[in-house]
Amino acid sequence: MESYEQPVLSVRHLNKQYGSGCVNCRASRGGRLIKNYCPVCSTVYACRDISFEVQAGEILGVVGESGSGKSTLMQCLYFDQSVSSGEAYINSYKSGRENIFMASTQQQRYIRNLMMGKVYQNPVMSLKMNFSAIGNIADKLIAAGNRNVREMEARGKELLEHVNIPVYRVKEAPGNFSGGMQQRVQIAKALSNNPPLLLLDEVTTGLDLSVQASVLDLIKKIQRQLQISMVIVSHDLGVIRMLADRTVVMLDGRIIEQGLTDQILEDPQHSYTQQLVQSLLI
Numbered sequence: 387m388e389s390y391e392q393p394v395l396s397v398r399h400l401n402k403q404y405g406s407g408c409v410n411c412r413a414s415r416g417g418r419l420i421k422n423y424c425p426v427c428s429t430v431y432a433c434r435d436i437s438f439e440v441q442a443g444e445i446l447g448v449v450g451e452s453g454s455g456k457s458t459l460m461q462c463l464y465f466d467q468s469v470s471s472g473e474a475y476i477n478s479y480k481s482g483r484e485n486i487f488m489a490s491t492q493q494q495r496y497i498r499n500l501m502m503g504k505v506y507q508n509p510v511m512s513l514k515m516n517f518s519a520i521g522n523i524a525d526k527l528i529a530a531g532n533r534n535v536r537e538m539e540a541r542g543k544e545l546l547e548h549v550n551i552p553v554y555r556v557k558e559a560p561g562n563f564s565g566g567m568q569q570r571v572q573i574a575k576a577l578s579n580n581p582p583l584l585l586l587d588e589v590t591t592g593l594d595l596s597v598q599a600s601v602l603d604l605i606k607k608i609q610r611q612l613q614i615s616m617v618i619v620s621h622d623l624g625v626i627r628m629l630a631d632r633t634v635v636m637l638d639g640r641i642i643e644q645g646l647t648d649q650i651l652e653d654p655q656h657s658y659t660q661q662l663v664q665s666l667l668i
């Protein structure tokens with residue numbers, strides 16, 4: 387199969403548990419859990435048998451209530467957490483033939499720096515608040531092996547302009563910026579090495595509605611212009627409706643439904659998804 391036909395990201399049977407499990411929860415296949423939690427040994431089954439694909443140029447939405455495992459999934463994909471088991475393949479890494487979870491720490495750093503970008507709900511997770519905005523971009527470019535200061539400065543300005551940070555503020559620290567501006571700097575930083583895949587975790591949560599709308603517009607614009615693939619996590623189906631081509635619905639660590647976003651909105655199959663869709667209409 388040619389590489390352009392392969393999914394950009396393919397995740398198979400990803401499991402992540404916090405705790406080692408016990409006779410009660412290991413044998414029960416979830417039957418004796420309270421949601422995702424074992425009351426006997428306190429193990430949390432945060433992600434259970436998660437499988438999905440992201441195609442080139444597609445935005446995949448992941449929606450679910452608080453605690454359903456969305457952030458854990460993103461943390462595993464970006465190597466912020468190790469998986470308990472499972473596989474993931476990126477078509478730009480070793481032609482999509484090697485499980486990235488089995489790659490060495492050095493290789494995982496390489497994948498993070500060149501093949502993925504991540505935007506967090508809390509900008510402190512990705513931005514150095516005591517660096518300038520442009521210094522933050524250079525930081526990511528240096529991590530990927532760049533050394534040419536002039537080139538990095540030009541790239542930083544270009545990216546920050548692209549996300550609507552005024553050129554006269556690029557040398558200011560993001561700590562001085564508003565929440566929406568900080569998210570835009572994070573997006574610029576995540577895009578700096580032209581990754582084929584962007585992971586966005588609750589990036590508009592906590593922002594004012596109008597700021598939220600401008601960040602969502604920016605994400606849409608970037609996706610159209612760069613044709614980059616994205617996985618966007620949100621507890622808000624409104625955000626997913628606006629951005630995602632396809633959607634995965636999570637509950638208690640499992641995927642309970644996935645399909646085209648329009649299809650899920652028009653004809654939700656699972657009772658939890660039906661509730662979510664109904665809440666959009668109220």
Ligand SMILES: Nc1ncnc2c1ncn2[C@@H]1O[C@H](COP(=O)(O)OP(=O)(O)OP(=O)(O)O)[C@@H](O)[C@H]1O
Nearest residue numbers: 404430432450451452453454455456457458459621
């Ligand atoms: N470090 C940890 N140790 C133990 N349990 C954890 C840890 N991190 C997350 N969990 C548990 O894993 C489950 C999934 O959490 P996660 O943060 O992935 O959910 P979420 O869907 O992203 O929720 P939210 O939208 O509130 O962030 C929850 O039950 C949570 O308590």
